[in-house]
Amino acid sequence: MAPSKLSSVAKTANLAASALKNGNGSVIPNAVARSLPQAGQYQALRTTGGSSVRSASSASGTKTMTVRDALNSAIAEELDRDDDVFLMGEEVAQYNGAYKVSRGLLDRFGERRVVDTPITEMGFTGLTVGAALAGLKPICEFMTFNFAMQSIDHIINSAAKTYYMSGGKQPCNITFRGPNGAAAGVAAQHSQCYAAWYGSIPGLKVLSPYSAEDYKGLFKAAVRDPNPVVFLENEIAYGESFEVSEESLSSDFVLPIGKAKIEREGTDITMVSHTRNVMHCLEAAKLLEEQYGVKAEVINLRSIKPLDVPTIVESVKKTNHLITVEAGFPAFGVGSEICAQIMESEAFDYLDAPVERCTGCEVPTPYAKELEDFAFPDTEIVMRASRKVLSL
Amino acid sequence: MASLARIRPRLPRKVPFAFRGLQTSADSTQLAQDASHSEPFTVRLHEDSFRSYRTETPGLEVEVTKESLLKMYKDMTSMRRMEMAADALYKQKLIRGFCHLAIGQEAVSVGLEAGITPKDFVITAYRCHPFAVLRGGSIKGVIAELLGRVDGMSKGKGGSMHIFTKSFFGGNGIVGAQVPIGAGIAFANQYSGKPVATYAMYGDGASNQGQVFEAYNMAKLWNLPCVFVCENNKYGMGTSAERSSSNTEYFTRGDKIPGIQCNGMDIIAVKKAVEYTRDWVTSGKGPILLEFVTYRYGGHSMSDPGTTYRTREEIQRMRSTQDPIRGLQRYIEEWGLATEEELKKFDKEAKIEVDKAVEEAKASPFPSDKDLWSDIYYAGTEPAYMRGREREEVHYY
Structure with a gap:
């Protein structure tokens, strides 16, 4: 296929891959006007049926895919590709996954490859780490990352640190995945973002995808990465549909870890976000343009660790204004880290106003x-912060 | 040194199970036939060398060879010498931080190694030096690691508790964490169809961690080829087994998993129990528990004199009556396999070997600042850079 015919996403992947290969931290501008996914598909999580992978397409011929199907196909392709890969977790096999992400995988790959565990997070996390140390490439599913607090010792002390502690003798190729952050109406113990927690640990890579393509390309990259990777999903996103490129349907479609994606190019303000909050940024960017003629650049981080600081810095040098948008707690969060990194970079000299953080409430x-709606940022909060930064 | 077994009147064979205790003498094994210098010969363990739970005890007859007994003697002597050297280096302030020594527990590490194959796997907790050497490492590599040198088995990055080989997964500083990891190694072997055993070791202290029971449950549920080994040295740090565990019969704590309790001071019994459990898990019978009743002569770590929670008399009694090396020495001499002089020669050789390793380790360079940044991520997959202590101190890969 001629380069000009490549989709923007494929270009991103190619450019980023070559940038990674060449070791340069060049920015990859990528203008994508992406249709906004429909929010509020939470009910779909409870359904057992659903469309099959790759079959969904709109009337215009543009393919769309739900995050759930993207993830399901990514897991299936990696299971298919490498016998050392297996999926283990609570309700992943016979139940088809608590959120149906692993639907059909037991039937296709059998109980050797898709393994139901008892409710025993610390135990099965330690066990999957052990299997990884012994050379397998486990996918360790948490029904939610809230439950991984039971086993966070194994993620950090057993998985992330062993390669270093062994002087490079003992790698640990494992992917920890599951829904992270707040869903809807599930209260305090089930609604927390762990991006900052895991993002602070050297030895871990931490991914937080937004779109269906992100989910597919980044998940496959996570499984193939020889380091422990924490893959933070979003429960509400599972039912959301995104347009996908032809390339992303390929079983070779892999996105680079550590590269952010510019979802919307702009010249006046940079919005940095991850996971579903990217959607609020895109909505706010649209409103800003309509109401004020302001062009916002929206950066989808994709990767929390490594954090693609060069992309943010280059964007700030262009727009001179920055806001961060996340649903995690404000203290010591992703936004805090971005503020600190900008303070420490040349981008600080380009800022025309202090950085504004949009975060979950403390x-x-x-x-x-009625209370939950006040606890997390939405499009209006992004607008409010943008107006403040831009003195509108 | 009198053997308990020989001065104690034999217990009637029909004593109910509950009243029979394990005996932990190091030298109660008897010849069952004349010892041979060239052929394997059979010895008979003391009848209270094992207890069992939900299974038969291993047989008391053990086939040994002169060669294997002498090797075990040499290995135990070397391991003790190495730990004594570590003790001295620590006291000279050449070793930093944590250092847990296994003096007194040599029959467990050396006996385990004698009963398994190089293809089997071992993981243990922080008292790991002998396993690291016996599983393919070296004394120099361990000592250099303790000294924080580049020739250390983990390039000086892990220290006392984090030493690995291809078949030894550490060395884990989080008490109990190694047990589900061990079950995972067994899972991987079952998954890959490798007919090998994994020995997941922990102490009496770790045995009360919840994740130990989580690992038992999954191992039994999935029939994993895992031997859960409780190295019961009677104290978890300064808390005696009786003060930590509502059930101190650690071999019975696996619920549906059978268990063996073994005299951990008699290396021949240890080897037998290891062979028995290896056969068990590699023949598809699922997991089994194995408790070694042993004793550490020193404190929990170098900062613990080891005498506030137990009496000096207790330590002295164990040293003088149940020492695993002196027990094996007695067998070798009594069975006419080697003379005291020949064994003393081995002792001297072990000392020379360890002294040489210490000197070589001391000659190894300290790591440099560039070593700080390697091995965080798998080589070739690192982030573009990692941050140092201030914003301009950045390491680029």
Whole structure:
């Protein structure tokens, strides 16, 4: 295929891959006007049926795919590709996954490759880490990352640190995955973002995808990466549909770890976000353009660790304004880290206003919708912060 | 040194199970036939060398060779010498931080190695030096690691508790964490169809961690070829087994998993129990528990004199009556396999070997600042850079 015919996503992947190979941290501008996914498909999580992988397409011929199907096909392709890969977790096999992400995998790959565990997070996390140390490439699923607090010792002390402690003798190729952050109406113990927690640990790579293509390309990269990777999913996103490129349907489609994606190019303000909050940024960017003629650049981080600081810096040098948008707690968060990194970079001299952080509230997540709505940033909060930074 | 077994009247054979205790003498094994210098010969363990739970005890007859007994003697002597050298280096302030010595427990590490094959796997907790050497490492590599040198088995990055080989997975500083990891290694072997055993070792202290029971459950559920080894040295740090465990019969704590309790001071019994459990797990019978009743002469770590929670008399009694090296020495001499002079020669050789290793380790360079940044991520897959202590101190890969 001629380069000009490549989709923007494929270009991104190619450019990023070659940038990674060449060791340069060049920015990859990529103008993509992406249709906004429909929010509020939470109910779909409870369904057992659904469209099959790769079959969904819109009337215009543009293919769309849900995050759930993207993830399902990514897991299936990696299981298919490498016998050392197996999926283990609670309800992943016979139940088809608590959120149906692993639907059909037991039937296709059998109980050797798709393994139901008892409710025993510390145990099965330690066990999968052991299997990884012994040379396998486990996919360790947490029903949610909230439950991984039971086993965080194995993620950090057993998985992330062993390669270093052994002087490079003992690699640990494992992927920890599951929904992270707040869903809807599940209250404090089930609604927390762990990006900052895992993002602080040397030895881990931490991914937080936004779109269906992100999920597919980054998950496959995570499984193939020889380091422990924490793959933070979003429960509400599972049912959301995204346009996908032809290239992303390939079983060779892999996105580079550590490269952010510019979802929307702009010249006046940079919005840095990850996971579903990218959607709020894209909505706000649209409103800003309509209401004020402001062109916002939206950066989808994709990777929390390594954090693609060069891309943010280059963007800030262009726009001179920066906001961060995340649903995690404000203290010591992803936004805090970006602020610190910008302070420490040449981008600081380009800022025309202080950076604004949009974050989750500093409260345990409440149950009632009326309270929960106040606990997390939305498009209006992104607008508010943008107006402040731009003095609008 | 009198053997307990020989001065104690024999217990009637029909004593109910509950009243029979394990005996932990190091020298109660008897010849069952004349010892041979060239052929394997059979010896008979003391009848209270084992207890069992939900299974038969291993047989008391053990086939040994002169060669294997002498090798075990040499290995135990070397391991003790190495730990004594570590003790001295620590006291000279050449070793930093944690250092847990296994003096007194040599029959467990050396006996385990004698009963398994190089293809089997071992993982243990922080008291790991002998396993690291016996599983393919070297005394120099361990000592250099303790000294924080580049020739250390982990290039000086792991220290006392984090030493690895191809078949030894450490060395884990988080008490109990190595047990589900061990179950995972067994899972990987079952998954890959390798007919080998994994020995997941922990102490009486770690045995009360919840994840130990989580690992038992999954191992039994999935029939994993894993031997869960409780190295019961009677104290978890300064807390005696009786003060930590509602059930101190550690071999019975696996619920549906059978268990063997073994005299961990008699290396021939240890080897027998290891062979028995290896056969068990590699023949598809699922996991088994194995408790070695042993004793550490020193404190929990170098900062513990080891005498606030037990009496000096207790330590002295164990040293003088149940020492595993002196026990094996007695067998070798009594069975006419080697003379005291010949064994003393081995002792001297072990000392020379360890002294040489210490000197070589001391000659190894300290790591340089560039070593700080390697091995965080798999070579070739690192991030573009990692941050140092201030913003301009950045390491680029």
